[in-house]
Amino acid sequence: MESRSDLAEWRRQLQGFNAAVHDDAVSRGRIRASVFTCECGKPDCVEGVLLDPDEYEALRAGGGCILAAGHHVSRAEDARRVARRLVEDAHALRAQAEHQQRRLRRLLGG
Numbered sequence: 001m002e003s004r005s006d007l008a009e010w011r012r013q014l015q016g017f018n019a020a021v022h023d024d025a026v027s028r029g030r031i032r033a034s035v036f037t038c039e040c041g042k043p044d045c046v047e048g049v050l051l052d053p054d055e056y057e058a059l060r061a062g063g064g065c066i067l068a069a070g071h072h073v074s075r076a077e078d079a080r081r082v083a084r085r086l087v088e089d090a091h092a093l094r095a096q097a098e099h100q101q102r103r104l105r106r107l108l109g110g
Contacts, residue, residue, distance in 0.1 A: 008080075011041040011065070011073075018066055022056050040071040047071065 018036045025034045031053065038047040047068030051059070059066060063085055065073055 007041045010043060011039055014039045014041070015065075018056075022053060026053055036066045038068040038071050039065040040067055040073060042071075045071065 014037050018039065021034055021036055033050045033052040033055075035048040036051055036056065038045050038049055040047075045068070049066050049068050051066065056066075063082070067073070
């Protein structure tokens with residue numbers, strides 16, 4: 001049985017592959033659908049998912065995974081994905097706040 005970290009790494013590799021498929025399609029000016037790889041994370045899954053560039057971008061913007069019909073990501077994995085995204089957002093907000101504090105100090109001459 002695959003460990004949780006192995007499945008997570010496999011899913012990250014699939015996401016990277018799908019990002020390359022999307023980038024290639026966009027760079028060639030393709031507006032038609034491309035075949036992306038299902039990101040359910042199961043090593044034996046070879047299902048393809050047909051998405052046009054707008055569908056792909058909307059799915060990624062919403063933080064979703066590309067999944068073939070009937071495939072799913074476990075609720076635990078989904079919760080970890082959401083938690084990672086929230087942590088990233090929190091780090092970004094902290095960095096913005098620190099930047100604004102430095103800017104304010106500089107403007108006030110302090």
